[in-house]
Amino acid sequence: xxxxxxxxxxxxxxxxxxxxxxxxxxxxxxxxxxxxxxxxxxxxxxxxxxxxxxxxxxxxxxxxxxxxxxxxxxxxxxxxxxxxxxxxxxxxxxxxxxxxxxxxxxxxxxxxxxxxxxxxxxxxxxxxxxxxxxxxxxxxxxxxxxxxxxxxxxxxxxxxxxxxxxxxxxxxxxxxxxxxxxxxxxxxxxxxxxxxxxxxxxxxxxxxxxxxxxxxxxxxxxxxxxxxxxxxxxxxxxxxxxxxxxxxxxxxxxxxxxxxxxxxxxxxxxxxxxxxxxxxxxxxxxxxxxxxxxxxxxxxxxxxxxxxxxxxxxxxxxxxxxxxxxxxxxxxxxxxxxxxxxxxxxxxxxxxxxxxxxxxxxxxxxxxxxxxxxxxxxxxxxxxxxxxxxxxxxxxxxxxxxxxxxxxxxxxxxxxxxxxxxxxxxxxxxxxxxxxxxxxxxxxxxxxxxxxxxxxxxxxxxxxxxxxxxxxxxxxxxxx
Amino acid sequence: xxxxxxxxxxxxxxxxxxxxxxxxxxxxxxxxxxxxxxxxxxxxxxxxxxxxxxxxxxxxxxxxxxxxxxxxxxxxxxxxxxxxxxxxxxxxxxxxxxxxxxxxxxxxxxxxxxxxxxxxxxxxxxxxxxxxxxxxxxxxxxxxxxxxxxxxxxxxxxxxxxxxxxxxxxxxxxxxxxxxxxxxxxxxxxxxxxxxxxxxxxxxxxxxxxxxxxxxxxxxxxxxxxxxxxxxxxxxxxxxxxxxxxxxxxxxxxxxxxxxxxxxxxxxxxxxxxxxxxxxxxxxxxxxxxxxxxxxxxxxxxxxxxxxxxxxxxxxxxxxx
Numbered sequence: 001x002x003x004x005x006x007x008x009x010x011x012x013x014x015x016x017x018x019x020x021x022x023x024x025x026x027x028x029x030x031x032x033x034x035x036x037x038x039x040x041x042x043x044x045x046x047x048x049x050x051x052x053x054x055x056x057x058x059x060x061x062x063x064x065x066x067x068x069x070x071x072x073x074x075x076x077x078x079x080x081x082x083x084x085x086x087x088x089x090x091x092x093x094x095x096x097x098x099x100x101x102x103x104x105x106x107x108x109x110x111x112x113x114x115x116x117x118x119x120x121x122x123x124x125x126x127x128x129x130x131x132x133x134x135x136x137x138x139x140x141x142x143x144x145x146x147x148x149x150x151x152x153x154x155x156x157x158x159x160x161x162x163x164x165x166x167x168x169x170x171x172x173x174x175x176x177x178x179x180x181x182x183x184x185x186x187x188x189x190x191x192x193x194x195x196x197x198x199x200x201x202x203x204x205x206x207x208x209x210x211x212x213x214x215x216x217x218x219x220x221x222x223x224x225x226x227x228x229x230x231x232x233x234x235x236x237x238x239x240x241x242x243x244x245x246x247x248x249x250x251x252x253x254x255x256x257x258x259x260x261x262x263x264x265x266x267x268x269x270x271x272x273x274x275x276x277x278x279x280x281x282x283x284x285x286x287x288x289x290x291x292x293x294x295x296x297x298x299x300x301x302x303x304x305x306x307x308x309x310x311x312x313x314x315x316x317x318x319x320x321x322x323x324x325x326x327x328x329x330x331x332x333x334x335x336x337x338x339x340x341x342x343x344x345x346x347x348x349x350x351x352x353x354x355x356x357x358x359x360x361x362x363x364x365x366x367x368x369x370x371x372x373x374x375x376x377x378x379x380x381x382x383x384x385x386x387x388x389x390x391x392x393x394x395x396x397x398x399x400x401x402x403x404x405x406x407x408x409x410x411x412x413x414x415x416x417x418x419x420x421x422x423x424x425x426x427x428x429x430x431x432x433x434x435x436x437x438x439x440x441x442x443x444x445x446x447x448x449x450x451x452x453x454x455x456x457x458x459x460x461x462x463x464x465x466x467x468x469x470x471x472x473x474x475x476x477x478x479x480x
Numbered sequence: 481x482x483x484x485x486x487x488x489x490x491x492x493x494x495x496x497x498x499x500x501x502x503x504x505x506x507x508x509x510x511x512x513x514x515x516x517x518x519x520x521x522x523x524x525x526x527x528x529x530x531x532x533x534x535x536x537x538x539x540x541x542x543x544x545x546x547x548x549x550x551x552x553x554x555x556x557x558x559x560x561x562x563x564x565x566x567x568x569x570x571x572x573x574x575x576x577x578x579x580x581x582x583x584x585x586x587x588x589x590x591x592x593x594x595x596x597x598x599x600x601x602x603x604x605x606x607x608x609x610x611x612x613x614x615x616x617x618x619x620x621x622x623x624x625x626x627x628x629x630x631x632x633x634x635x636x637x638x639x640x641x642x643x644x645x646x647x648x649x650x651x652x653x654x655x656x657x658x659x660x661x662x663x664x665x666x667x668x669x670x671x672x673x674x675x676x677x678x679x680x681x682x683x684x685x686x687x688x689x690x691x692x693x694x695x696x697x698x699x700x701x702x703x704x705x706x707x708x709x710x711x712x713x714x715x716x717x718x719x720x721x722x723x724x725x726x727x728x729x730x731x732x733x734x735x736x737x738x739x740x741x742x743x744x745x746x747x748x749x750x751x752x753x754x755x756x757x758x759x760x761x762x763x764x765x766x767x768x769x770x771x772x773x774x775x776x777x778x779x780x781x782x783x784x785x786x787x788x789x790x791x792x793x794x795x796x797x798x799x800x801x
Contacts, residue, residue: 466637
């Protein structure tokens with residue numbers, strides 16, 4: 001069920017009305033309603049995979065309680081490993097089985113052994129990477145003693161499967177979301193309006209920006225051998241914005257719909273393309289995943305201690321980013337993409353002054369400051385774009401072919417196609433820049449505007465969304 | 481107090497949405513009043529069912545490439561864009577009993593036919609909904625999809641607006657087929673040399689080997705139903721321009737030919753394969769994989785001659801690369 005469909009609208013309106021009228025002031029009933037709606041939402045795609053969500057949730061509910069009960073560190077660890085084994089095992093089977101089998105066969109063939117059995121493809125349950133990480137974070141936090149295991153099953157099941165963010169995040173921490181299922185929720189008109197505005201903005205990003213650019217991107221990538229270098233470079237820029245609008249659009253809709261039900265989800269994007277260095281970029285892009293990897297992978301490697309050896313920090317950074325690349329997809333291209341991002345961090349880790357120098361330039365900018373900031377953003381963006389070629393490529397050889405066609409003499413020709421898409425992109429990035437400068441969480445925070453102007457913007461956006469809603473695509477991050 | 485706030489919020493949302501809903505409803509009413517090619521074709525077909533002797537099925541290749549008015553006796557071209565073998569069978573089974581004079585069915589099978597199915601195919605997915613809307617096909621996963629009930633949703637808001645404006649400005653009569661179902665639209669032709677490279681890649685991207693058995697089964701069912709009713713079946717592969725065939729995968733083409741050949745032999749029917757027929761030159765093509773009016777005339781004449789000869793022509797001149 002996609003957010004931009006009638007089915008979701010019907011489900012959401014029904015849940016909203018029942019939630020605030022029929023079950024209001026009855027926390028248990030509200031949680032049951034959320035749970036039923038969440039399972040309907042997920043089961044709409046394929047009801048058989050509900051067993052995975054339920055299985056994963058029950059495992060962590062049980063394991064976390066066992067961890068809480070026992071005083072022995074070894075037993076706690078054993079329970080944690082059981083949870084890791086089950087959750088990562090399911091993820092491994094459904095997401096990485098084919099990748100590992102095929103890589104294994106390829107490795108053998110390099111040494112002259114031909115194994116003919118290729119893996120059979122297994123359907124990837126939508127959102128499995130997201131809810132697995134969410135439920136795992138709960139168990140790890142309980143193990144680390146940061147969070148008490150809950151004894152109430154319904155709120156926990158609702159926390160894992162909370163439909164606004166179930167299939168593409170933000171990946172919530174138990175410490176933020178789970179307590180909200182235990183607090184009575186009051187309808188807040190201001191927050192609800194803000195939530196609806198965020199949904200509208202998310203829809204705009206998805207339908208108008210991501211889907212429009214997506215058509216151009218498909219064309220450019222699909223026929224890259226026939227395109228000029230400049231069009232291919234434009235294709236990478238389009239893909240970057242498509243990916244951002246698609247994914248952050250989903251996050252906006254998730255945060256907005258949750259807000260209207262009285263929940264606060266974490267911010268997932270913070271104008272990432274205006275980052276001035278690569279560390280800054282990862283503090284702005286897919287924040288919930290970055291912080292997840294920081295807390296549960298990066299810090300686990302240093303066992304929570306301060307590491308003084310900078311080369312160990314470098315190694316840990318590179319490993320964390322590489323694993324994060326693999327999280328995105330079972331393909332060597334994602335591994336390379338993650339590895340590249342790990343390598344991009346190295347200069348800042350080796351020369352910490354480099355980063356503090358970059359961050360010294362702060363708004364309001366002087367003319368040289370503006371120039372410097374623009375250069376820094378340009379370099380960060382260029383590095384990002386280069387790595388993104390691996391992100392959208394189906395294989396390493398495809399990425400190489402794309403690079404070789406892009407870095408040709410025609411790279412400096414003027415692209416004469418996709419002008420309309422280019423104008424939309426420039427307009428969009430302009431709005432984003434302005435709103436970032438005004439410190440808005442999302443550009444449509446316009447409650448203080450005159451009603452006529454405000455409603456004009458709402459209707460303008462609705463018409464544009466309707467007009468562009470002709471190429472209904474699934475969200476890119478659903479495949480992760 | 482809280483309840484009041486919820487009501488206030490909900491009513492504001494409704495107020496906001498009502499002009500949009502009114503706009504959509506008005507556009508829906510307009511769309512239902514405007515002519516459209518599917519309803520036109522359906523109407524034409526249903527008005528002639530009792531007289532039809534030759535039925536032409538298939539995709540846009542036969543829709544544009546076989547002129548029904550050249551046949552002796554009444555012929556109807558029921559082919560349309562992205563009409564896959566599933567829908568060929570669906571339409572045939574839906575109307576066969578109402579066509580008492582039906583003598584022959586021409587079933588075109590092109591390069592990608594065996595590996596394509598519209599409702600599984602994102603590129604032409606919406607076409608499936610066209611069949612659902614106009615012909616009542618049930619081949620869908622999602623029965624609640626608005627496209628099954630609303631023309632605006634089916635055509636999309638953008639196309640509905642564009643269609644309405646074009647119609648009332650007199651730029652387009654929105655009908656692209658004649659009274660016998662043949663394509664007479666005014667789409668701009670494309671250079672066959674250039675378009676072949678891209679179209680072949682697109683068709684290949686939709687192709688899924690897993691669909692081959694199902695599609696073969698659709699063909700077999702149609703042939704068996706025809707045999708039972710004493711109706712002749714002719715399997716046909718339409719001419720393609722070389723730029724298109726140079727792009728697509730040879731093994732898929734070979735698979736198509738061998739499977740269709742084998743079906744023709746099993747059921748003792750004729751298969752006319754003109755895919756590489758080099759008698760068709762660039763001037764006969766609308767684009768890389770469709771004939772233009774002139775090419776359609778030549779092809780239909782040739783097809784009628786072949787039908788009269790009733791012999792299988794698997795490998796016509798220039799058939800190998």
